[in-house]
Amino acid sequence: MSAANQLAALIANMFATGLLDDQFQQLQMLQDPSAPNFVSEVVTLFCHDGERIIGELAKLLDKPTVDFDRVDAFVHQLKGSSASVGALKVKNTCIQFREFCQQKSKDGCLKTLETVRINFYELRGKFQTMLQIFQVGGDVRGGHPQLAMGPVGDAGASDPRLFPQEVIQSGGIDGAACWDDAYSTPLSEWRN
Amino acid sequence: MASKNQGSAPRALVVEDIKVDCVILMHMLHKLNCEATVVENGKEAVDLFVEGKTFDIVFLDKDMPLMSGPEAVAKIRAMGATEVKIVGVSADFGGQEAFMQAGADVFVPKPVKLETVAAMLEVMMLGASGEAPRKVDHESHSDETKSFAKMKPPEKEIKM
Numbered sequence: 001m002s003a004a005n006q007l008a009a010l011i012a013n014m015f016a017t018g019l020l021d022d023q024f025q026q027l028q029m030l031q032d033p034s035a036p037n038f039v040s041e042v043v044t045l046f047c048h049d050g051e052r053i054i055g056e057l058a059k060l061l062d063k064p065t066v067d068f069d070r071v072d073a074f075v076h077q078l079k080g081s082s083a084s085v086g087a088l089k090v091k092n093t094c095i096q097f098r099e100f101c102q103q104k105s106k107d108g109c110l111k112t113l114e115t116v117r118i119n120f121y122e123l124r125g126k127f128q129t130m131l132q133i134f135q136v137g138g139d140v141r142g143g144h145p146q147l148a149m150g151p152v153g154d155a156g157a158s159d160p161r162l163f164p165q166e167v168i169q170s171g172g173i174d175g176a177a178c179w180d181d182a183y184s185t186p187l188s189e190w191r192n
Numbered sequence: 193m194a195s196k197n198q199g200s201a202p203r204a205l206v207v208e209d210i211k212v213d214c215v216i217l218m219h220m221l222h223k224l225n226c227e228a229t230v231v232e233n234g235k236e237a238v239d240l241f242v243e244g245k246t247f248d249i250v251f252l253d254k255d256m257p258l259m260s261g262p263e264a265v266a267k268i269r270a271m272g273a274t275e276v277k278i279v280g281v282s283a284d285f286g287g288q289e290a291f292m293q294a295g296a297d298v299f300v301p302k303p304v305k306l307e308t309v310a311a312m313l314e315v316m317m318l319g320a321s322g323e324a325p326r327k328v329d330h331e332s333h334s335d336e337t338k339s340f341a342k343m344k345p346p347e348k349e350i351k352m
Binding site for chain 1: 284
């Protein structure tokens with residue numbers, strides 16, 4: 001399976017499983033020749049920020065007296081950045097989290113933090129896989145930071161460096177069975 | 193305080209403390225050929241106006257350290273900057289009332305979409321050229337851009 005099809009199948013799966021919403025397509029549309037790495041930069045920034053915020057939340061909730069206003073402020077940040085990148089599942093968990101903050105429920109916050117952590121790391125793993133495939137595709141094309149799309153529809157009329165939006169629209173998705181083969185690499189191998 | 197900028201790239205100010213949101217909005221503005229400046233909180237935004245900087249449009253997040261978006265909007269309007277278009281942005285829908293009461297021209301919920309920003313700039317620049325803004329086709333625009341199409345300078349006196 002080509003890198004382009006792997007990428008398309010991964011992203012399609014992330015949409016289908018509720019990890020991403022259409023805001024991610026907004027990011028894809030923003031990528032252009034003047035910013036060929038835009039999506040990967042935003043995704044990387046989101047992952048770093050998200051990890052930092054989750055760490056801060058864990059510290060705040062570990063204290064005997066919880067400052068729920070500070071917890072809420074961090075959750076608000078994570079909710080905002082999740083919404084901006086299309087991280088639907090993380091965003092929705094943050095909405096629940098804020099409700100527990102309003103109720104000043106430490107137990108509720110702790111349980112929801114665990115859910116946020118699970119959802120975030122699931123998403124981060126998929127993003128890391130995405131970026132890895134993107135880079136592999138780039139290497140195939142002689143080191144240029146572009147997607148290895150191969151002949152996708154009217155390739156001559158499209159910018160080959162566009163992120164998977166074009167791949168998805170071209171009908172290059174082979175279906176869920178293909179991506180199962182592509183993503184057999186254990187998540188642990190992608191973690192720092 | 194003059195803020196009209198006829199015949200050249202629109203000058204935008206982005207006031208946002210969340211890096212991801214900042215990067216995305218800045219990229220949108222660059223894509224739309226704007227000169228964009230970014231600061232991290234309302235106080236830095238107000239400081240720019242105090243220094244005499246002028247902008248055509250300002251995008252402010254609601255919740256920020258040191259000074260919130262609505263507070264900054266109120267201060268900017270109180271300084272006499274009535275022509276600059278101010279857009280309140282927040283993932284919190286409750287922010288709309290706060291921004292509008294402070295003197296913002298329009299509120300846009302996060303996540304902001306490229307077409308929304310594009311429509312705002314189009315209406316703003318057409319207005320700045322002295323021509324009447326063209327009628328916006330409301331059928332083809334989201335609710336956010338419909339709100340922007342009806343944008344006019346704040347009528348309320350800003351109380352400090």
